[in-house]
Amino acid sequence: MDKPKVGLYSLTSCSGDILETTNIEEDLLTVLKWIKVVDMNVAMPSTGETPDIAFVEGAVTKDEEIGFLRDLRKSVKYLIPIGTCACTGGIIARGPEERREWLSDVYKEAGEDIALRFPRPVREFIAIDFSIPGCPIDKNYFLHCLGYLLKGVLPEVPNYPVCMECKMKENECLLHYRRLPCMGPVTRGGCGARQPSFGRPCDGCFGIYDDANVEALKAILKDIGLNNDEIQKRFDLFLERGCT
C-alpha cells in the first residue's frame, strides 16, 4: 500500500509552524516511514503530487490564497489549519482601524501600495476538519494529531485551560504568586503550559477555550494593577478573536 501523502502549505505567515514540524528531528525518520511528504516549501521542492492530508499555516490575505484553498479542499481528504494565524487570523489580524497607519509607519511610502485583505482564518473560506492552534504549534501535539489521521480518526481538541497542565507540572502560579498577567485561565490547553514552565506568563496563543470565564480573569488582571487598556491589549494579542 502506498504511504499516505502529506502536504504542508503556507499562506501569509512567518512559516513558524511548518518550521516547528521540522524540529521533530530525532523522530523524523520514523515519521517518514509512515507518510510521504509531497509539499513543504521550507524543506523541499514540491513533488507535484496531490496530498491526502493537507496542513495549512498562515492567514488569508490575498485573493489567490482563497482560490488555492478551494482547490486544495476539493482534492484532499483532510484539511487542517495549523498555527494561530490559520486558526484565528493570528497576530497579524490586529487593529482593523489602526492598520493603515501602522503600514505607513513601518513601510513609509511603500506602505500605501500594500493592498492586502484584512487577515482572516482559513475556516472562513473553506470547510476544515479540525485545527491545531498555537504560535507556534506544539510539535508533539502535531504528531499526536497526525497519528490519529493516519488511522482515519479525528483527534479530540483539548478543551481545558492551560492552568490544568501548569498545575500538573507543579509550576508556581505566575498570576497568583507573582502577579503577572497570565492568560492561562482562559486559554485552551494542549501546549503543556509552555510559557509558564519557563516563568513567562501565557499569552493565549491557543485561543480561548470553550468555557473560559473571561470576565473573571479581567477582574483579576485589574486587581493586579493593569488598566483597561493594558487588559484589552492582553486579549487583543490572540484571544479576543475567538478560538479554533
Place this chain on the structure above:
Amino acid sequence: MIFLTLEKKKLSEFLDALSREFRLVVPEKKGEKTYTFSHYSSFNKVALEFLRTILPPKKFFFLPKESLFNIGNDFNINSCSIDNADYILFGLHPCDLHGIDILDRAFSYKGRDSFYWQRREKIGIIGFSCLPDKYCLCKSMRTDFIESVYDIFLYTLDNVYMVTVRTALGDDMVRLKPELFKECTEMDIAEYKERIKIRDSKFIRIIDITNLAELLTLEYKSEIWEEYSKKCLFCGSCVMVCPTCQCFDVYDSTDMISEYSIRWRRWDTCMRKDYALVAGGHNFREGRAERFRFRYLHKEIGFGDEHGKPSCTGCGRCSETCPAGIDMTEVVRRIRE
C-alpha cells in the same frame, strides 16, 4: 507503636541513611513562595519550614498522567510496567496523611484500582508535625491527628523530634541508624503535651462543620453558588492541588514513533464543562453555578455518604492556590449564615 527521640541535628544523618536505601522524597522550595515534594539531593535543600506543597503527595501514586496499557500492531494488549515506585515520602503533615487515607478508601471502594495500588503499596511514609497558618483548617475538619497511614511520625520538640514508629517498615527505617534514636524521657512526654496545646491555640480560622452536609443540601438553590461562579475561573487549580480529588479522564493516543496505541488516564476536574457531558450531548452540569456547587457537595456529602466523613482534609491548598481568591472557609461560613 513505639516512641523514640531523635536529636534535631541528627536528622540529616537519618535522611542520608534513608536515601542510601530508598528513593527518598522530601519537601523542597520550588518558587518564591511555594514548595514541592522532590527527590532528596542534600539535607540543606530540605525545607523543614514548609506548610504545604503545590501538589499533594498523591502525585506519587495517582499520577497526573499515566499509561494504563498499550496495543501494538499485533493487536495484543500489553500492560504498562510501572517504574520504580518504592518511595519513602518524608515530611507529610497530618492533613496530607488524611488525604492519603481518603484516596485509599476511594481507590478500594467496590474493587481495588490496581494502577493506584501497585504504586501506593510500595510507598513508605514519614509524617511530620507543623504549626498552622491562616489557611489551615485541619482542626476544624478533625484531621489534625492521625493514627494510621504513616510508618513513622516526627513531632518537633525543642531539641529533639519525638518519633512514633507504627509499622514494620518504620522499624526498618529506624534500624538503619539505631544509634541515632533514644528512649523517650518524661520530659519529652511533658513537652509533647505542651506542644499540642500550643498548636491548638495557633489556629487562625476555625469553621464549624457540624451538620454541614445538611446545610449544603438545604442551600442547594442558594444565590451564593451563582455569585461565586461569576468570580471562579473554572481553571481547575483547586482540583489539581486537592489531596483527595481523584477524578480522571481516559483517552487514547496513537503514537507513530513507538508504533503503539496507548490508553492514558489523566487528572480531570468536575469544574470543567465537558466533565459531565455524556454521549448524545446531554450535560448533567452545564451551568457554572452547578459545577461550582458540585465540588462542595461532593466533598461534604457525596464522599461522606459512602465513607462516613467528608473528603476535605483542611490542608488549605485550594484557598491558598485560587487565583481568583476564593476561600473555601468563606463559602462555608456564608452557607451557615
